[in-house]
Amino acid sequence: MELSCKSEYALLALIVLRDHYLDAEPVQIRQIAMQQNIPDRYLEQLLAVLRRSGLVRSQRGARGGYSLAREPWQITLLEVINCIEGRDITAPIGEPAETTERIAIREVWQRACSQMSEVFRGCTLQELCDRRDNRQTSQLMYYI
Template sequence: MELSCKSEYALLALLELAAIYTTKEPLQTRQISVQQSIPDRYLEQLLATLRRGGLVRSQRGAKGGYLLAREPWKITLLEIVACLEGFDPQLNPQEDAAKAAKTLEGAVISEIWQEADQAAKTILQNYTLQDVCDRRDARRQLDLMYYI
């Protein structure tokens, strides 16, 4: 499993939304774009995908923008990646992969690959957007302490 540019940009945008979650004030796409250096048009597409996936909600009007649809501690990284990459984390592809392997060696390699994929999904399931925010904030504190 590899983190695509799409997922990375979406995670950066979601971190911005998580940072202001308690204020209940929406962020506009241009604000997120500037803060995280994400192209505007691409960000709009990502946020639309995240909205359809139930991870963000939009608010119209002069003070409109985007907000998290749920609390950041209830949104897992696996949900985010699944929403953007289009896979269902509930499906177990091991049976299909075993059928697709034409040789004994291919079957063994496929089993190991599926095991690695499952390990990656388990790790992503265990981290929430809040965990990423907390880790970022802890690193910021370390950087501040280093310069003092």
């Protein structure tokens, strides 16, 4: 599986946006790019996709920038990845399959996709940030 570089960049950007979630002012591309070490012109394209999908809001002109369009606990990683990858990663790719052999393969493949997607569906942007903030603490909490 290859959640290419794109998805990682997008998630990194969203993490920054959630860090400034309560700020009055939006965050600029340049700032995100420098902070997370992402080529800014490339990040611009990804943020455009996130905006068109309604995950992110933009403010044009001077003092403009980006901000989250939703609360961080209402954004799942699956949404972000699906949106940035441009397709539904819950299902296999390619045409539906016709022979019994190919159908059998697709069945297993479908289950694999679903299992993977469930991990991403079960993690929100908020949880991702929590996990970053104190990984050891949260891991302890899981065992209580």
